[in-house]
Amino acid sequence: MISTDDDAALVGRARAGDTDAYAVLVHRHAPMAMRTAALLGAGANTEDVVQEALVKAYRSLGRFRDDRPFRPWLLRIVANEAHNAHRSAVRRSEREQRERPTLAVELLDPAAEVVDREAREQLLAAVARLPDKLRTVVTCSYLLELGEAETASVLGLPRGTVKSRLSRGLGRLRDDLDSETHDTEAGHV
Amino acid sequence: MSDTVEARLGLLARDLRVEVPADLEAAVMARVVSAPAPSRRSRARRWLVGLLVVVLGAGAAASPVGATILEWFGFHGVAVTEGQPPVTDEPTPPAEHADVSLDEAAALAGFTPRVPAELGAPDGVSVSGDNLLVSLSWGSGVDTVRLDQFRGTIDPLFWKSVDESRFVSLDKGDALWLPNPHHVSVVADDGTLHRLPPRLAAPTLVWPHGVVTLRLEGDLTLARATEIANSTD
Numbered sequence: 118m119i120s121t122d123d124d125a126a127l128v129g130r131a132r133a134g135d136t137d138a139y140a141v142l143v144h145r146h147a148p149m150a151m152r153t154a155a156l157l158g159a160g161a162n163t164e165d166v167v168q169e170a171l172v173k174a175y176r177s178l179g180r181f182r183d184d185r186p187f188r189p190w191l192l193r194i195v196a197n198e199a200h201n202a203h204r205s206a207v208r209r210s211e212r213e214q215r216e217r218p219t220l221a222v223e224l225l226d227p228a229a230e231v232v233d234r235e236a237r238e239q240l241l242a243a244v245a246r247l248p249d250k251l252r253t254v255v256t257c258s259y260l261l262e263l264g265e266a267e268t269a270s271v272l273g274l275p276r277g278t279v280k281s282r283l284s285r286g287l288g289r290l291r292d293d294l295d296s297e298t299h300d301t302e303a304g305h306v
Numbered sequence: 307m308s309d310t311v312e313a314r315l316g317l318l319a320r321d322l323r324v325e326v327p328a329d330l331e332a333a334v335m336a337r338v339v340s341a342p343a344p345s346r347r348s349r350a351r352r353w354l355v356g357l358l359v360v361v362l363g364a365g366a367a368a369s370p371v372g373a374t375i376l377e378w379f380g381f382h383g384v385a386v387t388e389g390q391p392p393v394t395d396e397p398t399p400p401a402e403h404a405d406v407s408l409d410e411a412a413a414l415a416g417f418t419p420r421v422p423a424e425l426g427a428p429d430g431v432s433v434s435g436d437n438l439l440v441s442l443s444w445g446s447g448v449d450t451v452r453l454d455q456f457r458g459t460i461d462p463l464f465w466k467s468v469d470e471s472r473f474v475s476l477d478k479g480d481a482l483w484l485p486n487p488h489h490v491s492v493v494a495d496d497g498t499l500h501r502l503p504p505r506l507a508a509p510t511l512v513w514p515h516g517v518v519t520l521r522l523e524g525d526l527t528l529a530r531a532t533e534i535a536n537s538t539d
Binding site: 136139140143144147148151152155156163164167168171172175176193197200201224225236237240241244250255259260261262272273274287290291294 | 412
């Protein structure tokens with residue numbers, strides 16, 4: 118399964134019917150695909166979302182443009198699937214309990230010594246409370262550590278929109294965290 | 307709070323772990339191996355990439371792809387056959403629900419849906435499950451007007467004139483006018499799978515707009531359809 122071929126060469130072979138070449142691409146990109154789906158809010162459906170996206174990507178290889186990088190193209194398919202899963206989860210939970218699903222705190226590594234766990238959970242919850250448009254841009258830029266160009270192609274947005282939503286999203290997070298800190302302090306006084 | 311929110315997000319990212327399930331790759335590959343190979347398409351086939359809207363006469367509606375396309379031309383994913391018997395039934399274009407906002411549709415489909423000024427804000431907006439097709443609609447019942455939009459390919463086009471459809475001029479280019487009710491199918495790009503059930507379509511105007519192909523359908527005269535198309539920025 119180990120291959121040093123670059124993505125474009127593997128795509129070329131996969132298109133020619135070499136499914137082993139696609140297996141290498143799957144192996145290479147599965148970790149980031151899982152991370153993208155989970156952090157964009159696919160929740161309990163993360164595995165299904167990624168499986169579906171990887172199969173769809175294979176079927177769509179004919180549409181992949183060789184002069185573009187493979188990863189953002191794939192992650193965009195993942196993000197679309199995750200978006201649909203998230204949307205239906207939000208609807209379901211609105212019906213059932215009038216509450217948005219939060220980003221799973223169990224994503225915080227339980228084995229590792231997570232410094233200041235409470236503050237991390239608070240931040241994660243604040244990101245989850247952002248409106249979808251801001252949440253997705255903040256998540257791609259900071260939690261998935263994609264650059265501006267890659268965030269733009271994964272979310273299918275112009276770069277200017279990524280920039281402005283990112284600054285609005287960070288502003289909202291600052292306000293949200295500030296008010297929460299003050300509440301907590303007030304509660305302890 | 308001394309740390310910036312940016313720095314805190316960066317630290318948070320490092321503490322988030324998402325495992326790849328042990329059987330994920332095997333599950334994907336099992337499905338991939340049984341799928342048809344995703345071969346590169348020839349130039350003619352690439353017109354059909356993404357979406358193929360096949361307009362057929364009643365007699366051939368059962369099989370939209372294959373030998374029944376006698377004379378077709380690529381029009382960013384639209385193919386037309388001619389010489390089929392006329393349809394006598396009254397079509398009603400399906401209206402869309404207000405499923406998503408225009409912004410959400412843009413984010414899903416990857417292009418900004420065009421809204422003709424003549425029609426104003428749509429009553430319904432939807433995006434197909436595969437995010438290829440954005441549909442807007444106005445009104446309801448037999449008065450429904452709908453506008454389907456999808457990203458076409460960037461290949462150069464050519465077309466052949468055919469009898470029962472005709473090319474008309476818009477302010478910004480050519481369009482194809484299908485004045486009579488006709489059968490329409492939306493099929494997957496491998497030509498085997500119906501994305502939507504075949505249905506009877508009302509008069510339709512098809513035109514390319516940048517990288518997007520628009521398909522306006524409703525009980526419209528050519529003059530009115532042209533007016534609406536010209537009001538699309």
